[in-house]
Amino acid sequence: MAGGDLKYRHLSRSSSHRQSLLRNLVTSLITHESIRTTWPKAKEAQPVVEKLITLGKKNTNASRNRAEQIFFQPWDHLPKLFGELRKRYMDRPGGYTRVLRIEPINRNNDQAPSAILELVDGPRDMRFAMTAKSIAHERSTGIGLRDITARNVAKVTRYRKNGTRELEALVRTMRKWKPRLTEAWRMKETWEEVDEKKRREAERKGEVWVKKHSHGERDPNTGRRKGGDDPFEK
Amino acid sequence: MALCQLLSPLRVPAAAGSATITHPLQAATAPQLLQQMISPHLHTPVAIPFALPLRVPSILAGLWESILRAVPKKKTSHRKKRQRFLVGKALQDVTALNKCSACGNVKRAHLLCPFCVQQIRGMWKSQARKALGRYWGTGGEGITS
Numbered sequence: 292m293a294g295g296d297l298k299y300r301h302l303s304r305s306s307s308h309r310q311s312l313l314r315n316l317v318t319s320l321i322t323h324e325s326i327r328t329t330w331p332k333a334k335e336a337q338p339v340v341e342k343l344i345t346l347g348k349k350n351t352n353a354s355r356n357r358a359e360q361i362f363f364q365p366w367d368h369l370p371k372l373f374g375e376l377r378k379r380y381m382d383r384p385g386g387y388t389r390v391l392r393i394e395p396i397n398r399n400n401d402q403a404p405s406a407i408l409e410l411v412d413g414p415r416d417m418r419f420a421m422t423a424k425s426i427a428h429e430r431s432t433g434i435g436l437r438d439i440t441a442r443n444v445a446k447v448t449r450y451r452k453n454g455t456r457e458l459e460a461l462v463r464t465m466r467k468w469k470p471r472l473t474e475a476w477r478m479k480e481t482w483e484e485v486d487e488k489k490r491r492e493a494e495r496k497g498e499v500w501v502k503k504h505s506h507g508e509r510d511p512n513t514g515r516r517k518g519g520d521d522p523f524e525k
Numbered sequence: 526m527a528l529c530q531l532l533s534p535l536r537v538p539a540a541a542g543s544a545t546i547t548h549p550l551q552a553a554t555a556p557q558l559l560q561q562m563i564s565p566h567l568h569t570p571v572a573i574p575f576a577l578p579l580r581v582p583s584i585l586a587g588l589w590e591s592i593l594r595a596v597p598k599k600k601t602s603h604r605k606k607r608q609r610f611l612v613g614k615a616l617q618d619v620t621a622l623n624k625c626s627a628c629g630n631v632k633r634a635h636l637l638c639p640f641c642v643q644q645i646r647g648m649w650k651s652q653a654r655k656a657l658g659r660y661w662g663t664g665g666e667g668i669t670s
Contacts, residue, residue, distance in 0.1 A: 394639045407637070420645045421637065424627035432629070440626060468644065 300331050313339050314361055316408070320388075321368050321376070325415035326408050333390045333408040340410075344380055344387045347372040379412055383450045387411055389418060412451045419447045423461035431466060 302309050316336040319326050321343075328336075343361055346354040350373055358372060359365040380387050389409050396405040407417050422443040429436060436444075448454030486502060493500035601609075622631050625638035632638040 392636045393642055394633070394636055407642075415649055417637070417642070417645065420648075421627055421641060424641055424645065428627050428629065437626065464648075 300335050302332060302335060309335075314363060317343060318362055318364070318368060320408055320410065321362075321371060323415070324410050324413040325417060327393065327396055327405060328408060329396075330390070330392060330404040330406040333406040336408060337388050337390060340388050340408075341385065343372065344376055345385075347377045348380060350377060376410070380450075383411070389416075391417055412454075416447070418443065419451075419458070420461065422447050423458055424465050426458070426462045427465040427468075430462070 302312065304312060312332070313336055316326065316328065316332060317339050320336065320340055326333075339361070343358060346358045355369070355373070358369060362368045376387075387410060389411050391407045391409070393405050393407055395402045397403060409415060409417055412419075422440065425440045425443070426436065429440060444458065448458055451457065490500045619633060621634040623634050624630070625632045625641060627641045628638060630638060630640055
């Protein structure tokens with residue numbers, strides 16, 4: 292890293308800006324259980340969240356005061372920290388968050404390396420869901436449980452209450468999902484093409500398909516929408 | 526043609542008089558050839574038709590030097606310039622690939638499969654929409670949002 296061996300990433304910000312960013316990230320994570328951001332930001336926010344949850348587990352006046360200083364709206368977030376999250380992580384000796392690398396969020400902008408930052412054992416635990424999906428796929432293809440999936444199952448259900456039961460329920464849900472074709476996913480369809488496909492599908496079944504949400508019809512000559520979304524139309 | 530004319534001088538007047546002469550050089554060489562046939566002591570069979578003496582006046586010489594230089598004829602286009610600067614900066618091929626254990630598609634190593642992530646997030650979204658404050662598996666613990 293330029294500028295010597297640094298203890299943390301500066302994230303191209305002043306100290307105060309960086310602090311605010313991290314506080315906002317932490318707040319979002321506590322609120323939504325899982326957030327998507329760039330990988331360096333996720334890695335920087337991770338220790339802050341870990342420390343915050345440790346404060347929540349301590350549950351003393353001093354820890355409350357400290358936690359109050361981190362949130363911008365403590366009255367909204369302290370109850371969750373000292374209630375739900377404290378209960379959830381009581382038995383877990385650290386490691387309350389997880390960072391998973393994902394494909395860049397901004398595919399057509401900067402292609403920055405992105406990640407999911409999530410609270411472990413929460414309702415939006417991506418590794419838990421991915422493990423369930425792997426199990427579903429392995430069962431449907433008849434491979435059987437792979438070693439790495441078995442290891443993930445152990446990790447994911449270790450401290451989770453009713454973890455095994457929840458995982459099994461999710462696997463059962465996911466086995467009903469149809470496999471998604473990669474090619475179809477990558478193809479960029481226009482709204483008109485999607486509508487046409489739906490219309491044809493309904494026709495095949497002998498039904499009449501009516502468009503629910505109109506986004507403004509396109510003018511066949513100019514290709515622009517007639518609705519108000521184009522400021523140059525007016 | 527010239528050699529042919531030399532070898533058969535009888536055909537030359539006919540050729541000179543006819544309309545078959547199309548090239549100016551040809552037209553110029555025909556009388557020269559006739560002259561050659563008449564007086565064979567002249568050595569040059571084909572004379573240079575014309576020669577322009579290139580004489581620049583001495584007053585203009587300085588001006589000539591100062592004006593005419595080897596310069597680019599056109600501005601380098603944006604495309605050409607970018608092509609030149611971006612040589613060797615093309616994107617690398619992604620070779621670190623493997624198979625997603627959850628759907629079987631090809632995905633980048635050490636990254637989650639984008640299709641599975643999309644599907645799972647869609648599930649969460651629809652669940653949140655259906656029953657706000659409930660989520661899968663557990664008995665009604667809330668998503669505070």
